[in-house]
Amino acid sequence: MKVLVVNAGSSSIKYHLYQMPQAEILANGLVERIGQENTSLSHIFHGKTHTLQVKVEDVEGGVELILNTLVSKDVGVMRDISEIGAVGHRVVHGGEEFTGSVVIDENVIVSIEKFADLAPLHNPPNLAGIRAVQHELPNIKQVACFDTAFHATIPKVAYMYALPYELYEKYGIRRYGFHGISHRYVARCAAAIMGRGKYNINAITCHLGNGCSVTAVRQGRSIDTSMGFTPLEGVPMGTRSGDMDPAILFYLADKGYDVTLLKSICNKKSGLLGISGISNDVRELVQLAKKGNGLAKLAIDIFCYRIRKYIGAYAAVLDPVDALVFTGGIGENAFFLRRQICMGMTQIGVQLNQAANLAAVAKEAEISTKDSKVKVFVVPTNEQAAIANDTYELTRQKQPIPL
Ligand code: ADP
Numbered sequence: 421m422k423v424l425v426v427n428a429g430s431s432s433i434k435y436h437l438y439q440m441p442q443a444e445i446l447a448n449g450l451v452e453r454i455g456q457e458n459t460s461l462s463h464i465f466h467g468k469t470h471t472l473q474v475k476v477e478d479v480e481g482g483v484e485l486i487l488n489t490l491v492s493k494d495v496g497v498m499r500d501i502s503e504i505g506a507v508g509h510r511v512v513h514g515g516e517e518f519t520g521s522v523v524i525d526e527n528v529i530v531s532i533e534k535f536a537d538l539a540p541l542h543n544p545p546n547l548a549g550i551r552a553v554q555h556e557l558p559n560i561k562q563v564a565c566f567d568t569a570f571h572a573t574i575p576k577v578a579y580m581y582a583l584p585y586e587l588y589e590k591y592g593i594r595r596y597g598f599h600g601i602s603h604r605y606v607a608r609c610a611a612a613i614m615g616r617g618k619y620n621i622n623a624i625t626c627h628l629g630n631g632c633s634v635t636a637v638r639q640g641r642s643i644d645t646s647m648g649f650t651p652l653e654g655v656p657m658g659t660r661s662g663d664m665d666p667a668i669l670f671y672l673a674d675k676g677y678d679v680t681l682l683k684s685i686c687n688k689k690s691g692l693l694g695i696s697g698i699s700n701d702v703r704e705l706v707q708l709a710k711k712g713n714g715l716a717k718l719a720i721d722i723f724c725y726r727i728r729k730y731i732g733a734y735a736a737v738l739d740p741v742d743a744l745v746f747t748g749g750i751g752e753n754a755f756f757l758r759r760q761i762c763m764g765m766t767q768i769g770v771q772l773n774q775a776a777n778l779a780a781v782a783k784e785a786e787i788s789t790k791d792s793k794v795k796v797f798v799v800p801t802n803e804q805a806a807i808a809n810d811t812y813e814l815t816r817q818k819q820p821i822p823l
Contacts, residue, residue: 421505422446422498423811424490425804426483428509428549430541431455433482436804437490437497437504440812443805447490447497451482463489470495479545483552506561507553508811510601510803512542514566515592521569521810524550524562532564538592538649563811570600573641578737581649595653597645599627602747603635604642605806606799610743611640613786613797622742624734626727627801628757629748630658630700634727636734644737646730652686655726658700661690662726695719702754724760731761735768741794744770747801753781762796769793 421441427434436448449463459476462469470489476482487501498504509524513535522528529550536543550562571579579595580588587593603625611621619640626634632655635645646654646662656662669682677685685694693700696719698708708716735741746758755777762772771792780787780798788796 422503423808424504424507425807426509426549428479428545430545435486438808454482465497479548480552506811506815508563508807511546511564512567513539514568518566518569519572521565524564561815563814565807565810567598567600568596570604571597571642571645578644595648598647598651599633601803601806602627602801606745606747607637609799610745610797622738625745626751627748628750632657634730636738656723657691659688659691659693661686692719727761743795745797745799747799752800
């Protein structure tokens with residue numbers, strides 16, 4: 421069966437067409453700058469890349485372009501779009517309702533719409549992608565895979581904020597967590613590498629990309645995660661602040677900063693970029709730090725220190741930790757940051773094999789010493805494969821996928 425995976429954002433759509441169950445990628449690509457004059461499509465098939473500049477107004481137009489490309493004479497990989505057996509969508513927010521991936525029906529659509537209030541930048545384009553497919557392929561089975569769903573097992577003691585309880589009841593203010601598809605995927609890969617079942621591992625998973633989050637996984641299930649009500653909480657990120665004293669915002673509000681400006685500071689001008697004043701890319705910061713740039717070094721030091729603190733906190737709640745897993749653009753590639761994060765963690769049983777760490781760039785690898793109590797792994801994340809798999813399974817089984 422062919423499964424199309426769609427990740428629709430407000431200005432871009434990523435897609436992967438899989439042959440299942442072997443999870444072979446038949447084609448994949450990206451539509452970028454939707455809504456601008458210079459929308460572009462890059463489409464990869466049989467090892468070749470086809471690029472196209474064409475104006476696309478909205479997500480609906482982007483989905484149409486993708487489907488047309490997949491069946492085009494020159495660069496297509498199918499004769500007819502009816503060859504697609506099911507479509508899986510990445511959906512950011514499933515609120516408290518969705519504890520796993522689900523087959524999409526009108527009720528699911530209403531809920532995704534409702535949770536747009538909690539994820540105003542993400543759920544609306546995700547939903548637009550679902551509707552566009554519905555329009556082009558009215559009878560096809562569609563599946564929603566939520567970034568929040570893996571964290572549905574977090575206990576109340578960890579998901580509640582110490583705010584008046586009525587704010588939870590009235591507005592749903594609680595920790596939801598994000599990056600769940602990735603955390604689940606890499607935790608299961610780590611269990612497989614260790615020769616264990618997926619529910620037989622305690623792990624701390626670090627998804628470090630442009631957005632960063634750390635998750636505590638007990639017996640294969642998320643029990644705490646660093647991102648909270650929104651993806652702003654937790655460790656510092658490329659341009660997001662992560663944890664801070666919320667009174668800083670009240671103080672700045674008193675100084676005349678309005679909500680729009682505060683949002684922009686915390687989400688777009690903080691983190692690695694905010695501290696260094698130069699870049700949110702760790703590769704650039706490391707080069708600058710080597711040349712003596714103090715703020716670039718400070719940005720990296722703060723980033724690593726704060727991740728260490730979360731690892732320490734989750735080691736305390738997991739006890740014991742079987743595995744520490746790094747993933748995401750930084751986690752998979754930046755061996756120098758992995759080294760700095762793991763330095764001096766012998767107390768909690770982490771001992772890095774320096775040579776293995778150095779060699780582990782963009783590939784799955786064990787990077788701890790033979791004696792390390794906690795096994796440390798690099799696992800390239802593969803959210804689209806996880807979505808394809810859930811979609812295939814759900815389409816066949818017609819049952820909710822358990823966590
Ligand atoms: P996103 O969260 O947008 O998917 P990624 O997971 O691709 O982002 O991570 C992007 C970040 O990963 C970049 O900003 C950069 O800091 C880091 N990164 C990517 N490639 C490398 C590399 N080869 N070496 C070091 N860092 C890298």
